[in-house]
Amino acid sequence: MLTTISRRSLMIAAFGIAAAAAPAMAQDWPSAPLHVYVGFPAGSSPDTIARLIAEPLAESLGQPVVIENKPGAGGVIGVQQMLAQKPDGYSFGVTINGPLTTAQRLIPDLGYDPATDVAPITLIATSPLVLAVAADFPADDVDAFVADAKARPDEISYGSVGKGSGAHLTAELFASDAGIVLFHIPFQSYAEVTTSILSGEIDSGFMAPSAAVPHVEAGTMKMLGITSSEVFPLVPDVPVLAGKAGLPDDFRAELWNAFIAPAGTDPAIIARLNTEIDAILENEDLQGKLLAMGWKTAGGTPEDLAARIETDTALWGAVIDKTEAQN
Amino acid sequence: MQRDYLDILWGGLLAAFGLVVAGYAALHYDIGSLRRMGPGFFPVSLGVILAILGGFIAVPAYWRKGDRRPFAWREMLGIVAALLLFAVLMNRIGLVATTAICALVASSVAPGKGIAWRLILALAVTLLTWAIFILALKMTIPVWPWSR
Amino acid sequence: MTTIEGLAHGLSVALQPSILIYSLFGALLGTFVGVLPGIGAMAAITLLLPITYYISSEAALVMLAGVYYGAQYGGAVASILLRLPGTPQSAVTTLDGYPLAQQGRAGVALFTSMISSFTGSMLGIVVLVVLAGWLAGMATLFGAAEYAAMMIMGLVAASTIGSERPAKNFAMVVVGLILGCVGTDVNSGAQRLTFGQPVLMDGINMVALAMGLFGVAEVITNIPIAERRGPPARVSLRQLVPTRNDIRRMTAAIPRGAALGGFFGALPGTGSTISSFLAYALERRISRTPERFGKGAIEGIAGPEAANNSASITAFVPTLTLGIPGDPIMALMLGALVIHGVQPGPMMLQSRPDMFWGLVASFGIGNIFLLLINLTLIGVWVSILRIPFRWLYPAIIVFVCLGVYSVRGATFDIAMVAGIGAIGYALTLASFSPALLLLGFVLGPLIETNLRRALLISRGDAMVFLERPIACGFVVATAALILLPLVKSLIRSRAPDKSRAD
Numbered sequence: 007m008l009t010t011i012s013r014r015s016l017m018i019a020a021f022g023i024a025a026a027a028a029p030a031m032a033q034d035w036p037s038a039p040l041h042v043y044v045g046f047p048a049g050s051s052p053d054t055i056a057r058l059i060a061e062p063l064a065e066s067l068g069q070p071v072v073i074e075n076k077p078g079a080g081g082v083i084g085v086q087q088m089l090a091q092k093p094d095g096y097s098f099g100v101t102i103n104g105p106l107t108t109a110q111r112l113i114p115d116l117g118y119d120p121a122t123d124v125a126p127i128t129l130i131a132t133s134p135l136v137l138a139v140a141a142d143f144p145a146d147d148v149d150a151f152v153a154d155a156k157a158r159p160d161e162i163s164y165g166s167v168g169k170g171s172g173a174h175l176t177a178e179l180f181a182s183d184a185g186i187v188l189f190h191i192p193f194q195s196y197a198e199v200t201t202s203i204l205s206g207e208i209d210s211g212f213m214a215p216s217a218a219v220p221h222v223e224a225g226t227m228k229m230l231g232i233t234s235s236e237v238f239p240l241v242p243d244v245p246v247l248a249g250k251a252g253l254p255d256d257f258r259a260e261l262w263n264a265f266i267a268p269a270g271t272d273p274a275i276i277a278r279l280n281t282e283i284d285a286i287l288e289n290e291d292l293q294g295k296l297l298a299m300g301w302k303t304a305g306g307t308p309e310d311l312a313a314r315i316e317t318d319t320a321l322w323g324a325v326i327d328k329t330e331a332q333n
Numbered sequence: 334m335q336r337d338y339l340d341i342l343w344g345g346l347l348a349a350f351g352l353v354v355a356g357y358a359a360l361h362y363d364i365g366s367l368r369r370m371g372p373g374f375f376p377v378s379l380g381v382i383l384a385i386l387g388g389f390i391a392v393p394a395y396w397r398k399g400d401r402r403p404f405a406w407r408e409m410l411g412i413v414a415a416l417l418l419f420a421v422l423m424n425r426i427g428l429v430a431t432t433a434i435c436a437l438v439a440s441s442v443a444p445g446k447g448i449a450w451r452l453i454l455a456l457a458v459t460l461l462t463w464a465i466f467i468l469a470l471k472m473t474i475p476v477w478p479w480s481r
Numbered sequence: 482m483t484t485i486e487g488l489a490h491g492l493s494v495a496l497q498p499s500i501l502i503y504s505l506f507g508a509l510l511g512t513f514v515g516v517l518p519g520i521g522a523m524a525a526i527t528l529l530l531p532i533t534y535y536i537s538s539e540a541a542l543v544m545l546a547g548v549y550y551g552a553q554y555g556g557a558v559a560s561i562l563l564r565l566p567g568t569p570q571s572a573v574t575t576l577d578g579y580p581l582a583q584q585g586r587a588g589v590a591l592f593t594s595m596i597s598s599f600t601g602s603m604l605g606i607v608v609l610v611v612l613a614g615w616l617a618g619m620a621t622l623f624g625a626a627e628y629a630a631m632m633i634m635g636l637v638a639a640s641t642i643g644s645e646r647p648a649k650n651f652a653m654v655v656v657g658l659i660l661g662c663v664g665t666d667v668n669s670g671a672q673r674l675t676f677g678q679p680v681l682m683d684g685i686n687m688v689a690l691a692m693g694l695f696g697v698a699e700v701i702t703n704i705p706i707a708e709r710r711g712p713p714a715r716v717s718l719r720q721l722v723p724t725r726n727d728i729r730r731m732t733a734a735i736p737r738g739a740a741l742g743g744f745f746g747a748l749p750g751t752g753s754t755i756s757s758f759l760a761y762a763l764e765r766r767i768s769r770t771p772e773r774f775g776k777g778a779i780e781g782i783a784g785p786e787a788a789n790n791s792a793s794i795t796a797f798v799p800t801l802t803l804g805i806p807g808d809p810i811m812a813l814m815l816g817a818l819v820i821h822g823v824q825p826g827p828m829m830l831q832s833r834p835d836m837f838w839g840l841v842a843s844f845g846i847g848n849i850f851l852l853l854i855n856l857t858l859i860g861v862w863v864s865i866l867r868i869p870f871r872w873l874y875p876a877i878i879v880f881v882c883l884g885v886y887s888v889r890g891a892t893f894d895i896a897m898v899a900g901i902g903a904i905g906y907a908l909t910l911a912s913f914s915p916a917l918l919l920l921g922f923v924l925g926p927l928i929e930t931n932l933r934r935a936l937l938i939s940r941g942d943a944m945v946f947l948e949r950p951i952a953c954g955f956v957v958a959t960a961a962l963i964l965l966p967l968v969k970s971l972i973r974s975r976a977p978d979k980s981r982a983d
Contacts, residue, residue: 047889048527049813054820057531072473075527077889079665079682086679112670115677163938169670191937192667194930197749197805197812204803205621207938216819220804220826298822339911347652354659354674362671368941372671375929376662383655389648402910408704409903412697412878416899419882420892435882436875443704443871458876465517466883470528474886 035095035275039070043091043099045084047077051299055130055263056100058295062286063279080171081105082113085266089118093125093270098279100130103262104172107318111326112170120319126311127265128280130287131301134234134260135176135212136244140203141226143210148231151210152251155186163189165199165211170326173199176212176233176259179325183253203227215241216300233259240297259321262304264311280308337399344391348384355380411442427475428467432459484610491838495846500543503536504843507544508850511551512858515558518565518696518877519688519884522552526813538821539836543843545814547850550602553790554851557594558862561782562587563877565696567688567884569923570757570789572916575695576642577774577781584777587866589723591859593782597735599852601787604739605746605794606845613830616747616795617802623748625938626945629931630955631748632755632924637962639758639920642765642774653913657921658928660685667930668937678893686894689885690922693901694908694915696881700874701906707870727779734764734780738787746792749799749807753792754923758916760788794844801825801837 042060046052053075060071076087085105091097106120118124137148145151155162166174169192181188191208193199199211200218204226215238221227231247232238235258248257265283267276286292287303296303358376365371415438422431436458440451466472494500507529514525525548533541553570560571561578574594581590608616623631640650663674664684675681723731738760745759746752764784765774774781796807804826806812818825823833830837865873885894905915939945947953 047523047809048530049816051816054816057534061531074473075890077683078891079679082679082682083891113679113682114672115679117679168665168667191934192670193934194667201621201749201799201803201805202624205624207624216824217804220824220828224827226827295820298824299819343908343911343913347656350656351659358673362666362673363669368936368943370668370933370936372666372669372673374933375925376659376673379655379659379662383652383659386648386652386655390646390652403705404910405701405705405906409701409906412701412704413899413903415875415878416697416882416902417896419879420895420899423882423886423892423895432879435879439875439878440871443874445871454872454875458879461876462879462883465880470514470520470524472883472887 035272035278036067036069038096039072040064040067041072041074041091041097043074043076043084043088043097045076045078045081045087045099045101045105048073048075050077051301052081052100052102052263054299055296055301058292059100059130059265059283059286062289062292063282066282066286079113080109082109082116085109085124086117088266089123089268091268093268095267095272095275097268098127099266101264101266103264103315103318106264106266106315108170108175108322108326110319111323120315123269125267125269125271125276126308126315127267127276128283128308129304129306129311129314130263130265130283131296131303132234132260132262133214133301134232134238135173136215136218136229136233136241137180137210137231137247138203138213138218138221138227138229139210140206141228142206143228145230146228148245148247149251151230152184152186155181155184155188159187160189162210163191163208165191165193165202165208167195167199168192172259172261173212175322175325175329178329179259179321180212180233180247180253180257182325182328183257184251214300215244216298233257234302238302240300262314263301264314266311276308335398337394337397339399339402340394340397341391344387344389344394346387347390348387351380351383351385351387353380355384408442412439415439424475426478427480429459429463429476430478432462487834487838488610488842490835491840491842494539494835494839495543495842499537500540500839500843501846503540503544504547504847505850507547508551508847508854511548511553512555512851512854513551514548515552515555515567516862517555517884518559518563518881519567519692520880520887521556521567521688522549522810523813524884524887525552526810530813530817533817534820538818538823539839541817541821542814542836542840543847545817546840546844547847549793549810549814550790550844550847551851553793554595554598554855557598557786558591558855560695561590561594562862562865563696564699565877565881566691568691569687569754569916569919570785572691572695572919573757573761573785573789574782576761576916577776577778579699580775580777581779581782582866586777587863588859589727589779590777590782591862592723592856593727593731593779594786595852595855595859597731597738597783597786598790599848600735601739601742601790602794602848603845604736604787605743605791606841608739608743608791609794609798609844610841612743613798613802616798617827619747620749620799620803620805622951624949625931625935626949626952627955628748629928629935630946630952630959632928632931634955634959634962635755635759636920636924636928637959639762640917642758642762642914642916649913650917653908653915653917654921657918657923658925660690660918661922661925662929664926667926668933680891680893684926685922686885686888686891686897687919687923688888689894689897690901691919692881692885693898694905694918696877697898697902698905698909698915700877701902702909703870704874723779730779731783734760734783735787737763738784739791742788742791742793743795745788746795746807747798749796749805752796752807753789754920756788756792757785758920760784797840797844801829801840802827804829 044053044056064071076084081102082105085101088099110116145154164177196213196217202208229244232244247253249255284305287305293303355377358373362373363371364373415435419435433455436455440454510525514520526545556567556571557574559565560575561582564575564579566572566575578590665682666673741760742756745756764780765771799805800811806815882895885898946956
């Protein structure tokens with residue numbers, strides 16, 4: 007892909023000054039450019055997040071950080087490409103949750119096991135989804151929505167960005183926790199879901215807050231609730247779903263982005279990167295940019311990320327079991 | 334008697350392709366119903382339609398005169414080989430060496446004798462490629478066998 | 482703010498030297514990458530993304546828009562001169578542009594395409610300014626049933642553009658539809674015809690398909706014959722200028738194409754592909770000499786080029802007024818806006834009129850730049866054809882490889898080009914139309930998902946296609962397109978009987 011982070015990386019790449027990376031020694035690491043594999047095209051939100059991190063990271067490490075876009079299969083190709091590299095301390099990845107939590111259930115020939123093949127580094131940012139409906143939808147809050155859905159099961163429809171997508175699984179988790187049945191209509195993008203809600207073709211959808219906000223401001227859409235465990239700064243007026251309408255108090259469904267490495271990468275390098283990236287995430291300017299895109303910076307230890315992968319794998323695995331049983 | 338052998342061949346090939354697709358899809362994917370179509374509905378129907386269309390192409394061609402066109406086997410194989418080499422080599426030995434090899438293989442099927450002009454051409458193509466894609470467009474691909 | 486005030490304000494934004502520079506830079510870069518086979522606006526915009534984080538949002542958007550349009554102008558050059566289209570839209574341009582170039586009239590073909598693109602864009606801007614609000618409403622009037630019906634109509638209307646034999650044309654469309662099935666089925670999530678390859682989960686790479694079917698096939702065809710034909714004679718300036726006859730044909734085709742493009746462009750997703758095919762089919766259908774099409778008809782370039790440029794202007798309507806990107810490039814531009822804290826959406830015209838009108842004005846200015854750049858360069862482009870083919874084609878092959886690779890960084894796609902190229906060559910030899918295959922490939926998945934989605938939403942009631950007025954209109958039009966020729970031929974065959982009976 008046509009991407010570089012700094013002019014220097016180009017010169018280095020072009021003139022071959024950077025010889026093949028020697029076996030990683032934590033002391034003189036890094037001595038060559040870092041490559042970060044992103045499973046989405048340039049300009050997508052995972053890519054933008056990776057770039058916003060890569061630039062200050064290159065500065066603090068003193069080596070260029072090259073973004074390699076390997077889009078496809080919901081981010082899985084990016085993780086596969088990263089795992090195809092040696093765990094030499096120069097190959098990393100930025101990925102969304104799907105390839106680490108649900109992919110092994112949804113893709114038959116995944117070719118890797120997130121638990122053993124991937125070394126977590128840090129959680130970069132999380133994004134909740136909002137339950138959005140058209141402005142003229144009868145329910146004004148989630149209690150009314152659930153009551154309505156109980157009165158006419160399998161009639162209220164919702165759009166998602168495809169079977170097994172975060173939007174689909176979140177809606178199914180919500181429905182099963184609230185004891186209702188919603189009618190699933192898969193789409194390809196949030197743009198299509200939005201248009202379809204606005205035109206009244208479908209009733210609702212779980213979508214990124216940043217995508218819903220403009221339509222809420224224009225008075226054509228309402229947000230009934232948000233899937234994070236606390237109020238989200240981008241949409242402070244939207245109540246959290248947890249604890250409402252029969253949902254458990256620990257109800258939480260978030261998308262996230264994480265910085266990862268192939269398993270076998272030197273633990274000293276992982277620790278160093280974890281510290282560097284966590285420091286970068288403290289930057290307020292960066293936090294503001296991410297928030298505008300609907301992402302809240304996270305951080306934490308590699309163990310925190312490993313735990314998050316484990317809980318989310320179990321959470322979504324149960325939802326997938328349930329939806330598969332229904333069909 | 335002259336027949337349009339090209340159309341007979343292609344009609345047959347397309348019909349066979351259609352049947353293979355329809356058969357494979359019918360075996361592997363749920364067809365569903367007209368009201369609630371499964372993932373197999375489209376591939377199966379399209380395969381059957383293609384098989385019928387293949388018949389419509391092949392059968393009338395049996396009684397029709399076709400023009401004979403030379404098939405450029407040598408040129409086709411040369412170009413296909415060049416493309417495949419590029420696909421296989423690029424991430425292994427870098428852009429520069431791959432481009433030179435690919436250009437050389439591609440030009441090997443060009444009319445004209447001699448090796449000197451082909452080497453010069455390969456060098457020129459390599460320089461041009463490097464200038465456009467690495468220098469100007471900054472593509473992140475390995476340039477040399479030892480870079481990554 | 483009224484429209485006039487808005488435009489005046491927009492011009493004052495767009496004419497700032499700092500904005501103008503970015504517009505010019507974007508236009509130049511876009512033209513450059515557009516000319517390279519397979520490398521499209523996407524690759525160039527990717528290259529520019531890091532820069533857009535640092536410049537003002539107006540400058541960023543203006544630059545990206547310049548690249549977007551520039552790539553279209555440039556794409557036409559590669560299609561006309563070397564039959565190397567990177568998009569389905571430019572595949573339509575090859576149909577008559579490439580034959581013209583082979584007849585030694587490459588200059589005229591290029592001139593026609595530039596003028597049509599420019600005029601199409603300008604008319605598109607007029608549509609954007611006058612009808613933005615109305616068009617924005619239209620996007621929400623179109624549901625799954627409407628899209629499915631509209632695209633089936635497009636497919637049927639365009640199926641006439643290939644060879645003389647309808648069976649061959651339909652077969653190509655169906656092959657395209659089948660290839661379009663490869664990948665993840667949206668409705669069920671099933672992996673179809675991927676044979677366990679994750680790289681195929683998102684389907685066959687469209688650029689690989691276009692490059693193989695057209696470019697590689699043409700290179701194979703040309704190697705043995707090009708040298709015998711020899712390079713075209715040196716082109717004098719006079720040969721660049723179209724004849725009065727050419728201009729007459731153009732002036733009628735351009736507004737028709739622009740109107741089609743202006744309408745379809747505002748629908749997210751398919752606008753410019755469907756409108757360029759429809760424009761071509763329309764020109765051929767209403768022409769008194771349809772047999773000239775495919776052999777170098779000026780209208781065959783003018784109509785589709787006007788249509789796709791007009792469509793790519795009105796494609797900004799859903800992007801800016803609803804915040805709904807029509808294609809991946811629009812999505813990229815939206816991303817660039819969001820990074821600057823500008824949230825496109827229904828309120829944008831009120832909250833950031835400077836942005837909206839500045840963008841509209843800079844579309845106009847960018848297209849003027851592009852016209853000037855490209856008219857100057859016609860001589861240079863035409864001289865490419867003077868290079869002996871054996872010196873030219875190895876570079877074409879390498880460029881095709883890198884162009885295809887640039888789409889998603891997969892060497893698998895380059896290997897695909899090899900296979901598709903060989904098949905494409907054999908198909909071309911048997912006078913099948915690769916353009917129809919490409920059309921089926923692009924529209925197939927959209928037709929399938931929308932058709933199935935419409936039936937899902939209506940809970941399996943097929944009457945939805947007749948109950949919804951817009952969908953019904955398209956269904957009736959499709960039926961008419963199929964039945965009219967049948968009725969015509971029936972009347973024609975009955976007529977002699979009657980005269981005999983009398």
